[in-house]
Amino acid sequence: MERRALLSALSGVGLSCLAGCTDRISSAAGLSTDGQEKFDHQYPDGAGPNHVDFSTLKSDNNTVLHTPRTHWNSYAILYTEPPEHRRVEGEYYINSSTGEVISDLWDGAKDYRNGDTYAYVQPAAQIPHEHQREELERDDEFVYDNTTNAYYRYDRLYGQFAPTNIGRHTEILGYYRWKATDRTTHHGVTAITYQLADLESKDSRVPRAITGTLQLGVEDGIIYAFDITLDDAEDELRYTYSVRPVAFPDHDWVETARTVVAANNTDDESTD
Structure with a gap:
């Protein structure tokens, strides 16, 4: 999705x-x-x-x-x-030396890209419609974490391909x-x-x-x-x-995304 x-x-x-x-x-x-x-x-x-x-x-x-x-x-x-009258989703923060980009998206979501690395977080409490939650639940790219009550995605290859609304x-x-x-x-x-x-x-x-x-x-x-x-x-x-x-924002949630997705992949492998 x-x-x-x-x-x-x-x-x-x-x-x-x-x-x-x-x-x-x-x-x-x-x-x-x-x-x-x-x-x-x-x-x-x-x-x-x-x-x-x-x-x-x-x-x-x-x-x-x-x-x-x-x-x-x-x-x-x-x-x-x-x-x-929303037209364009996203505000963007750019680290000039590293090339990292963080996007503030609608409904409290954020994403992060740095080269090929991509991460995404959607706080569950800020999802406005149930059908959006259901879409996240069905999408294998996203993992729900009960501790933080949020959905995460972490992908080491998607960063260069993830679209933005910049421009x-x-x-x-x-x-x-x-x-x-x-x-x-x-x-x-x-x-x-x-x-x-x-x-x-x-x-x-x-x-x-x-x-x-x-x-x-x-x-x-x-x-x-x-x-x-x-x-x-x-x-x-x-x-x-x-x-x-503007100062580049803190982004500890990126490491959380990596950890949550890695743990979920390990659990999936152990049940195969």
């Missing part, structure tokens, strides 16, 4: 603008929408004073999973969304038009601040925006932050995102 919930976009529309980056930089000076001259600026390929081409940004090999490691010893990809958080931005307004720093990284140039979405099936800003790395084209609020007729839907330095 794959626990990963790779969801589609708002209103059933598939979003497709993964925020990647490039280290090729072009200089540009432009005009604001009212015709006044804007500040002189450097922009990564795919961006300019009055546009962000998210498909161009994503075409480079650098990604938010790797490029920020040159800035910080460890960092997080943090994301918030309305609980009743999908920013897909929402591609439905709107943007204009540069300022040059700033984001936790020491030089960035360009963009605001919405048009509140209407490019797709009529996607809600219009109320407010929105994003911060784009000047040298790498990484989207380091955004804050956007959408008008969903009945509710205002706010989504926020930030890539920033």
Whole structure:
């Protein structure tokens, strides 16, 4: 069973603008929408004073999973969304020196990957629906531990194959038009601040925006932050995102997962 919930976009529309980056930089000076001259600026390929081409940004090999490691010893990809309108599962913590990645998932679950090694924990008390518990019980990849009241998976070969949602958080931005307004720093990284140039979405099936800003790395084209609020007729839907330095979390539960699964495998072998 794959626990990963790779969801589609708002209103059933598939979003497709993964925020990647490039280290090729072009200089540009432009005009604001009212015709006044804007500040002189450097922009990564795919961006300019009055546009962000998210498909161009994503075409480079650098990604938010790797490029920020040159800035910080460890960092997080943090994301918030309305609980009743969940789009993308997962916040991520990256250890720059070891390459370890920990994901905070829905319903209190976590997973861990380091090279080929993969571990997963789902606290039983936080499973919202009985059918989800039943799925875990039926899946041979997961082992229940009565002492910790949690389900575990530990696999020495799955780490490179386990899917993530890294890069999908920013897909929402591609439905709107943007204009540069300022040059700033984001936790020491030089960035360009963009605001919405048009509140209407490019797709009529996607809600219009109320407010929105994003911060784009000047040298790498990484989207380091955004804050956007959408008008969903009945509710205002706010989504926020930030890539920033954070201490790598404690993860003693990974060793618990290894021990629980190893003991279960031993028990299975003894009964064969």
